[in-house]
Amino acid sequence: MSGIGIDIAEKRYKAQAGGPGREVFRSFRLDIGAGEFVALLGESGIGKTTLLNIVAGLDPDFRGQVRFSGAAPRLAYAFQNPRLLPWRSVLDNVALPLPAGEEGRRRARAMLEEVGLAELADAYPERLSLGQQRRVALARAFAIGPDVLLMDEPFVSLDEAGAARLRDLLRRLLAGRPATVLFVTHDRREAVELASRIVVLEGAPVRIVRDMPLALTAAERASPERIDAVRRALGAEAPG
Ligand SMILES: Nc1ncnc2c1ncn2[C@@H]1O[C@H](COP(=O)(O)OP(=O)(O)OP(=O)(O)O)[C@@H](O)[C@H]1O
Numbered sequence: 001m002s003g004i005g006i007d008i009a010e011k012r013y014k015a016q017a018g019g020p021g022r023e024v025f026r027s028f029r030l031d032i033g034a035g036e037f038v039a040l041l042g043e044s045g046i047g048k049t050t051l052l053n054i055v056a057g058l059d060p061d062f063r064g065q066v067r068f069s070g071a072a073p074r075l076a077y078a079f080q081n082p083r084l085l086p087w088r089s090v091l092d093n094v095a096l097p098l099p100a101g102e103e104g105r106r107r108a109r110a111m112l113e114e115v116g117l118a119e120l121a122d123a124y125p126e127r128l129s130l131g132q133q134r135r136v137a138l139a140r141a142f143a144i145g146p147d148v149l150l151m152d153e154p155f156v157s158l159d160e161a162g163a164a165r166l167r168d169l170l171r172r173l174l175a176g177r178p179a180t181v182l183f184v185t186h187d188r189r190e191a192v193e194l195a196s197r198i199v200v201l202e203g204a205p206v207r208i209v210r211d212m213p214l215a216l217t218a219a220e221r222a223s224p225e226r227i228d229a230v231r232r233a234l235g236a237e238a239p240g
Helices: 048-056 090-095 102-114 130-143 160-176 188-194 224-233
Strands: 004-013 022-032 037-041 063-068 075-078 148-152 180-185 197-202 207-213
Touching (some): 022 048, 022 207, 037 188, 048 075, 048 180, 102 130, 130 148, 180 188, 188 224
Parallel strands (some): 037 180
Antiparallel strands (some): 004 022
């Protein structure tokens, strides 16, 4: 596991084809302790994906720095769209970040078993439901044993029962392989069910309007009344 220190002096998107430029972050700081599960809540278009991309190193076009504690942390990123390669089997998609060869394939197979999809190992992604594709994406993310896991609305567009099953699966996977998690969602309830800390973002440039630790037991997280109380405590600023 690895802590994350995010310090963005400035992130701006340049104007495109006559449109205005946009300053998404200015003097933004967020420090995340090793092993925390931080849910990021904020209105659409505010900059949540931009933040994950910066932390992931996919967007170097900003002023500032992202520091990880611990040497060379392994980082996995689960996107809103599962982004499976359609020309590769399910097994090969999970094996993608692993060393080539039999050992990598064995680990990929074990991950597929863990997410309940062993029998679909040889299928191609187009045959899978969205929920199954998301399971494969989770298996691929966990296959490397990540120290840091970035998740961008990984359970959006599923029905409630399907989303609840994936939340359970994520909790189980994390129980076996603890990681520091930065999880973007629009859904307060999802945030309360999963996170150890909820950070609410607002405005342009983005600022943190609420930063709430959550020390709930498993029983409290499963209680609709408790969840509603925390959702209300998040205040009017939080969406969802
Ligand atoms: N490559 C880009 N070029 C120009 N503007 C961009 C680019 N990517 C994002 N933006 C703008 O930056 C802002 C933040 O985008 P971002 O995708 O980070 O928001 P978000 O909070 O993740 O949104 P959503 O919840 O809808 O996914 C938006 O106004 C978006 O239009």
